[in-house]
Amino acid sequence: MINLNNFFNPSSIAIIGASRKKGKVGNVLVENLLSSKFKGKIYPVNPKAKKILNLKCYKSILSIKKKIDLVVIAIPAQYVLNVIKECNQNGIKDILIISAGFSEIGNKMLENNLKDYLTKNKMRMIGPNCLGILDSHSKLDTIFLPVNRLKRPEAGNISFVSQSGAVGSAVLDLATFEGHKFAKFISYGNASTIDETDILEYLSNDKDTKVICLYLEGIKNGRKFIKVLKEITKKKPVIAIKGGASEQGNKATLSHTGSLAGDYKVYSGIFKQLNIIQAETLEDMLDYAYIFENLIKPKGNKVQIITNGGGYGILTLDAVSKTKNLQLAQITEKTKELLKLHFPRTATISNPIDLVGDADNKRYEMALKYCLEDPNVDLILLIVLYQTPLLTFEITNIISKIIYKSKKPIVVVSTGGKIIKKFKKILEEKNIVVYTFPHEAVKSLSALVEYYF
Amino acid sequence: MINLNNFFNPSSIAIIGASRKKGKVGNVLVENLLSSKFKGKIYPVNPKAKKILNLKCYKSILSIKKKIDLVVIAIPAQYVLNVIKECNQNGIKDILIISAGFSEIGNKMLENNLKDYLTKNKMRMIGPNCLGILDSHSKLDTIFLPVNRLKRPEAGNISFVSQSGAVGSAVLDLATFEGHKFAKFISYGNASTIDETDILEYLSNDKDTKVICLYLEGIKNGRKFIKVLKEITKKKPVIAIKGGASEQGNKATLSHTGSLAGDYKVYSGIFKQLNIIQAETLEDMLDYAYIFENLIKPKGNKVQIITNGGGYGILTLDAVSKTKNLQLAQITEKTKELLKLHFPRTATISNPIDLVGDADNKRYEMALKYCLEDPNVDLILLIVLYQTPLLTFEITNIISKIIYKSKKPIVVVSTGGKIIKKFKKILEEKNIVVYTFPHEAVKSLSALVEYYF
Numbered sequence: 001m002i003n004l005n006n007f008f009n010p011s012s013i014a015i016i017g018a019s020r021k022k023g024k025v026g027n028v029l030v031e032n033l034l035s036s037k038f039k040g041k042i043y044p045v046n047p048k049a050k051k052i053l054n055l056k057c058y059k060s061i062l063s064i065k066k067k068i069d070l071v072v073i074a075i076p077a078q079y080v081l082n083v084i085k086e087c088n089q090n091g092i093k094d095i096l097i098i099s100a101g102f103s104e105i106g107n108k109m110l111e112n113n114l115k116d117y118l119t120k121n122k123m124r125m126i127g128p129n130c131l132g133i134l135d136s137h138s139k140l141d142t143i144f145l146p147v148n149r150l151k152r153p154e155a156g157n158i159s160f161v162s163q164s165g166a167v168g169s170a171v172l173d174l175a176t177f178e179g180h181k182f183a184k185f186i187s188y189g190n191a192s193t194i195d196e197t198d199i200l201e202y203l204s205n206d207k208d209t210k211v212i213c214l215y216l217e218g219i220k221n222g223r224k225f226i227k228v229l230k231e232i233t234k235k236k237p238v239i240a241i242k243g244g245a246s247e248q249g250n251k252a253t254l255s256h257t258g259s260l261a262g263d264y265k266v267y268s269g270i271f272k273q274l275n276i277i278q279a280e281t282l283e284d285m286l287d288y289a290y291i292f293e294n295l296i297k298p299k300g301n302k303v304q305i306i307t308n309g310g311g312y313g314i315l316t317l318d319a320v321s322k323t324k325n326l327q328l329a330q331i332t333e334k335t336k337e338l339l340k341l342h343f344p345r346t347a348t349i350s351n352p353i354d355l356v357g358d359a360d361n362k363r364y365e366m367a368l369k370y371c372l373e374d375p376n377v378d379l380i381l382l383i384v385l386y387q388t389p390l391l392t393f394e395i396t397n398i399i400s401k402i403i404y405k406s407k408k409p410i411v412v413v414s415t416g417g418k419i420i421k422k423f424k425k426i427l428e429e430k431n432i433v434v435y436t437f438p439h440e441a442v443k444s445l446s447a448l449v450e451y452y453f
Numbered sequence: 454m455i456n457l458n459n460f461f462n463p464s465s466i467a468i469i470g471a472s473r474k475k476g477k478v479g480n481v482l483v484e485n486l487l488s489s490k491f492k493g494k495i496y497p498v499n500p501k502a503k504k505i506l507n508l509k510c511y512k513s514i515l516s517i518k519k520k521i522d523l524v525v526i527a528i529p530a531q532y533v534l535n536v537i538k539e540c541n542q543n544g545i546k547d548i549l550i551i552s553a554g555f556s557e558i559g560n561k562m563l564e565n566n567l568k569d570y571l572t573k574n575k576m577r578m579i580g581p582n583c584l585g586i587l588d589s590h591s592k593l594d595t596i597f598l599p600v601n602r603l604k605r606p607e608a609g610n611i612s613f614v615s616q617s618g619a620v621g622s623a624v625l626d627l628a629t630f631e632g633h634k635f636a637k638f639i640s641y642g643n644a645s646t647i648d649e650t651d652i653l654e655y656l657s658n659d660k661d662t663k664v665i666c667l668y669l670e671g672i673k674n675g676r677k678f679i680k681v682l683k684e685i686t687k688k689k690p691v692i693a694i695k696g697g698a699s700e701q702g703n704k705a706t707l708s709h710t711g712s713l714a715g716d717y718k719v720y721s722g723i724f725k726q727l728n729i730i731q732a733e734t735l736e737d738m739l740d741y742a743y744i745f746e747n748l749i750k751p752k753g754n755k756v757q758i759i760t761n762g763g764g765y766g767i768l769t770l771d772a773v774s775k776t777k778n779l780q781l782a783q784i785t786e787k788t789k790e791l792l793k794l795h796f797p798r799t800a801t802i803s804n805p806i807d808l809v810g811d812a813d814n815k816r817y818e819m820a821l822k823y824c825l826e827d828p829n830v831d832l833i834l835l836i837v838l839y840q841t842p843l844l845t846f847e848i849t850n851i852i853s854k855i856i857y858k859s860k861k862p863i864v865v866v867s868t869g870g871k872i873i874k875k876f877k878k879i880l881e882e883k884n885i886v887v888y889t890f891p892h893e894a895v896k897s898l899s900a901l902v903e904y905y906f
Contacts, residue, residue, distance in 0.1 A: 023842050100810075104763075105799055149840045151870050166762020166810065170838050170868035174889065177870030217767060243767040246774030281892040282768070282868070309619020314670065314696040315735070321699030346558055357553075357619065385623050387602045389476050415623035415735070417604050417630030436627065439734040 002194060004202040006094040007126060008184060009138040010069030011040045014061060014092075016083050017074035017099075018044030018052050025074045025098065025144045029132075030055065036141035036152065043068065061086045070094045072132075072142050077101030080128070081114055088121050097127030098144055103190055104129050115192050126199075130189030131165030134172075136182050137208050143185070145169055156181020157210035158289045159203050161196060163188060164243065167215045171282050179428060180290065183208035195220035197228050204232040211292040213285055214240040214276075226274065233275040237292045237451045241279045242267050277447050284443060287435065291444040294433045295409040297452045300378035302329035303445060305352035306367045307383035308359040308391075312438060313352030316381060316413070319442035325449050326442070329377040335370050342366040352383075360390040365398045372406045379449075380410040381441055386423045387416060393426065400430040409448065411441045455647060457655040459547040460579060461637060462591040463522030464493045467514060467545075469536050470527035470552075471497030471505050478527045478551065478597045482585075483508065489594035489605065496521065514539045523547045525585075525595050530554030533581070534567055541574050550580035551597055556643055557582050568645050579652075583642030584618030587625075589635050590661050596638070598622055609634020610663035611742045612656050614649060616641060617696065620668045624735055632881060633743065636661035648673035650681050657685040664745040666738055667693040667729075679727065686728040690745045690904050694732045695720050730900050737896060740888065744897040747886045748862040750905045753831035755782035756898060758805035759820045760836035761812040761844075765891060766805030769834060769866070772895035778902050779895070782830040788823050795819040805836075813843040818851045825859045832902075833863040834894055839876045840869060846879065853883040862901065864894045 013033065019026030026046070030053050033042050043066070044052040047059045058064045061071065061083060071087050073080055077099050084095060095118070102111035111128070118125050126133065132143035136155040143150065150169050153176040162168030165187040172185055183206065186199055196216055203209045212232075219225045232238060245264040271278045279285035303326050307313035320326050328351045339349045343363065348354035353371070355363045364384070371377050384395070403410050412427060412434040414420050424434040435441040466486065472479030479499070483506050486495050496519070497505040500512045511517045514524065514536060524540050526533055530552050537548060548571070555564035564581070571578050579586065585596035589608040596603065603622050606629040615621030618640040625638055636659065639652055649669055656662045665685075672678045685691060698717040724731045732738035756779050760766035773779050781804045792802045796816065801807035806824070808816045817837070824830050837848070856863050865880060865887040867873050877887040888894040 028842070100799070145840050146842055149842055149872060162764070164762065164764020164767075166760075166838050167764035167768065169840050170762065170765065173840055173869035173873065177874070215764065217764065241768075243764055243771065245771040281772075281890060283890050283892070307619075309617065309623065311615070311617020311620035311668065311670065311696055312623065314617075315620065315694075318696065318698040319734075346553070385619050387598050387622050387626055389481070389599055389602055416626035419602060420626065421630075437734060437736050439736070 001201050001205065002124060002198045004124070004194070004199070006069040007096065007133055008135040008140060010094070010140065012043065012066065012068050013040055013070045013072060014043040014045055014064060014068050015072050015074070016045045016061065018046045018049070018057060020049050020052050027052070028144050028146050029072060029074060029142060032141045032143065032147060035147060036139045038139045038141060040069070041066070061090055061092070064090070068092050070096060072096045072098060074098040074144065077107065077110055077128070081117060084114065084117060084123070088123060093123050095123060095125040096133060096142060097125060098130060098132060099127070100129040102128050102192070111190065111192055118193050125193045126186070127189045128192060131169055131187035133187070134182070134185040136184070143169070151176050153180065153182040156183060157208065157293050158182050158213060159184040159206065159209040160213040161186045161188065161199050161203070162215040163191070163196065163217050164215055165189065167243070167282070171286065175286055180286065191220050197221065197225045200232055200238065201228050204235050210236065211289050212236060212238045213289050214238060215243060216240065217243040226270065229274045229276060237277060239277045239279055239285050239288045239292070239447070240271060241282065241285050275451065277451055287440050287444045288447045291411065291433055291448050292451070294431055295448060296407070298378045298409050298449065301325055301449045301453065302327045302376060302378045303381055304329040304331065304371045304377040304379070305381045305383065306355065306364070306371065307352050308355045308357060308388060309383065309385045310354050310356070312383050312385060312413070313354055316383065316438040316442060317352060319439045323442060323446040325453070326446050329374070331371065331374045331376055335374045338370050339366065357388050358390055359388070361392060361395040361398055364395055365402065368399065368402045372402065372408055378408060379445055380408060381413065381445065382410060383413045383438070384423070385416070386414055386420055393423070396423065396426045396430065399427070400432060403432060411435060411445060413438050413441045454654050454658065455577060455651045457577070457647070457652070459522040460549065460586055461588040461593060463547070463593065465496065465519065465521050466493055466523045466525060467496040467498055467517060467521050468525050468527070469498045469514065471499045471502070471510060473502050473505050480505070481597050481599050482525060482527060482595060485594045485596065485600060488600060489592045491592045491594060493522070494519070514543055514545070521545050523549060525549045525551060527551040527597065530560065530563055530581070534570060537567065537570060537576070541576060546576050548576060548578040549586060549595060550578060551583060551585060552580070553582040555581050555645070564643065564645055571646050578646045579639070580642045581645060584622055584640035586640070587635070587638040589637070596622070604629050606633065606635040609636060610661060610746050611635050611666060612637040612659065612662040613666040614639045614641065614652050614656070615668040616644070616649065616670050617668055618642065620696070620735070624739065628739055633739065644673050650674065650678045653685055653691065654681050657688050663689065664742050665689060665691045666742050667691060668696060669693065670696040679723065682727045682729060690730060692730045692732055692738050692741045692745070692900070693724060694735065694738050728904065730904055740893050740897045741900040744864065744886055744901050745904070747884055748901060749860070751831045751862045751902060754778055754902045754906065755780045755829060755831040756834055757782040757784065757824045757830045757832070758834045758836065759808065759817070759824065760805050761808045761810060761841060762836065762838045763807050763809070765836050765838060765866070766807055769836065769891040769895060770805060772892045776895060776899040778906070779899050782827070784824065784827045784829055788827045791823050792819065810841055811843055812841070814845060814848040814851055817848055818855065821852065821855045825855065825861055831861060832898055833861060834866065834898065835863060836866045836891070837876070838869070839867055839873055846876070849876070849879045849883065852880070853885060856885060864888060864898060866891050866894045
């Protein structure tokens with residue numbers, strides 16, 4: 001395993017190409033490190049400036065007579081190799097190259113020269129042509145987009161590895177807005193020396209990372225990927241989305257990060273074999289990360305649906321039937337008898353259990369309690385259409401108390417506007433997973449079962 | 454066609470089962486009519502009350518010596534027929550029955566008796582077992598959920614017909630929160646006399662309705678549905694979602710609204726034949742409604758993708774390739790030459806056109822302008838990852854000006870947090886369609902092309 005500690009938790013960092021001009025990449029990089037409350041030392045490097053954002057500026061990497069753990073390079077491609085030679089001279093081994101202009105636009109020789117030098121001198125490099133790295137725990141922020149355009153996430157347990165900076169940043173921004181929390185974010189660009197497998201392997205041993213999301217277009221070293229990922233997925237779930245699924249997309253990836261995407265079916269087959277969870281869309285990827293972040297291994301694949309809206313129960317049932325690995329639970333006669341005692345005649349005690357529109361907190365409590373005690377139930381999908389007036393926010397306490405006692409994974413579905421967002425937020429603060437639509441919840445439960453069985 | 458004017462635009466309305474007790478259905482109904490600014494007369498009926506919410510209350514329908522256009526009934530099932538007889542005696546022909554407790558819980562005889570009487574006396578009835586009706590233009594609101602639980606939409610051009618009250622209300626609430634505007638909302642429940650086909654036929658002639666969404670579990674009269682829908686879809690798009698798609702779901706619908714769902718494949722076949730756009734999920738249904746509400750018929754199926762993020766372009770390309778009816782546009786050599794003049798070497802001029810991360814407003818302007826002028830382009834999918842600092846909000850004016858001049862449908866994709874939501878809002882106020890994820894935009898464009906070709 002390659003040690004990437006200096007990339008995520010450096011005690012000192014130099015920015016080559018630091019700039020005084022607001023909005024420039026070299027200025028944003030310094031500004032972000034300052035505003036992220038990064039605790040290490042920051043050394044801006046620019047031969048023409050004396051100070052940048054009140055920090056002393058250095059003429060070159062050679063003029064910094066201090067220990068430097070990580071160097072971030074954001075200067076035109078043709079000057080990069082020279083700076084790397086200076087880094088080596090100064091005993092610096094860890095380099096992050098933001099600069100583009102290499103193999104992705106046909107400058108293969110430039111990138112190969114870089115690669116040869118780095119390999120020969122045992123230096124580690126992430127990039128080039130990448131967006132940067134973020135560690136929400138160490139507060140390291142080398143993403144070159146300004147904070148007013150891309151909000152940084154709170155510290156959490158999802159790590160996101162993206163070959164594409166655009167996919168990475170857009171999804172990170174949305175996910176943060178929706179309240180997801182992240183451990184690490186790595187845009188790795190052309191993967192010239194350190195590739196996706198190296199990063200994933202490092203994350204598999206990272207205590208802050210519970211689930212890994214991966215956007216990739218191509219795999220640099222197929223054999224290595226297969227060998228290493230087989231072990232990683234035994235430790236942690238990896239959710240992957242493959243760009244370049246189509247023949248046309250495949251061609252386009254070539255001009256994007258300079259890597260050949262390969263046949264989609266081949267990838268799907270490999271993913272399945274390696275127990276990598278494949279997401280079809282970015283939306284699915286986030287949905288799956290959410291369930292893995294919060295839920296534990298179920299005992300089996302039998303789902304009980306509980307609802308207060310008949311139509312919602314039916315749509316959920318349809319979605320369950322569409323999956324290849326979920327089964328509908330069949331509650332025991334004993335459970336049925338117990339529920340009959342508490343429910344009105346209008347309620348349906350089957351799968352779904354339909355508590356009907358006038359269900360109150362108590363009816364939900366009974367349904368949850370008895371279903372969780374039922375040996376035939378492994379997973380619960382709880383639909384709460386909070387639009388009905390007999391439910392109160394007290395139901396969030398009732399639900400969470402029962403859930404905490406249980407070892408069975410439960411997801412909630414609740415669709416709606418302002419009041420539903422509030423309801424969702426209360427439950428999420430209690431670490432309960434809430435999806436907006438039935439199909440999201442069902443696909444995520446299916447991913448959970450796929451990973452564990 | 455059955456005339457349903459009195460259901461949507463009555464000049465007077467009586468509420469049977471009106472109640473003084475806050476939170477009760479009969480109280481919520483009166484309160485909603487008052488707060489919705491409904492302009493007609495409201496007559497609460499309750500033998501025990503003198504006033505309800507400051508309105509004079511009547512002992513029975515017979516004691517109201519005024520013209521009544523619509524009667525809303527919310528009393529226990531067994532008393533409904535008697536009230537209907539009184540309505541008939543008073544010359545009232547239009548009845549909305551909120552009350553449940555009929556065929557959906559096995560009381561078929563009760564419902565049949567109702568049906569026989571109504572048919573014999575040429576009365577029109579929506580329900581029973583329904584949530585109510587909403588007309589955002591006339592301000593009629595007979596939905597029995599309180600406004601603090603279910604926010605009402607602004608007046609717009611989508612009409613939503615739902616057999617299930619739960620599906621209807623939850624989706625309406627969410628859609629309103631997301632800024633969608635509605636013409637009419639109809640929860641039709643058991644469809645004992647007036648069925649889905651009658652309502653759809655009425656909406657096909659409604660000037661406020663531009664696109665119809667339909668959630669249905671079963672069809673009451675197959676022959677009538679086929680005959681009428683064939684004509685309706687020539688006038689307006691109908692987007693349908695079928696509950697009970699699976700064998701299990703099918704069984705569950707039987708106990709929900711008492712209708713047999715039938716085989717899913719049969720439905721899909723019929724939908725295709727009738728040019729009904731089938732949505733797989735509620736999310737898809739809303740996405741499709743959004744595009745039909747705002748965009749016109751394209752000239753063909755050839756899509757040009759424009760992006761500032763390579764990975765996003767690739768995922769969009771993949772999504773286009775997955776559709777059965779969209780083709781990738783191939784811009785002419787002339788367009789390529791024109792774009793080359795304005796773009797840096799790093800940009801890719803193909804499909805997708807990748808403006809790369811440092812794209813500014815001007816680069817977008819050029820790309821849009823020349824692609825819209827290109828005869829090989831029918832549709833444009835414009836990805837704007839507004840996280841990059843060189844873009845400013847002025848781009849919304851640039852985009853909208855070019856779009857207004859063009860006759861080609863354009864959708865925007867933009868993923869992210871707070872600043873993206875603001876960007877989206879500005880564009881939506883200019884009637885430009887913005888989706889969060891590539892797959893949403895692509896599926897919706899595919900639905901648009903499916904309907905028109």
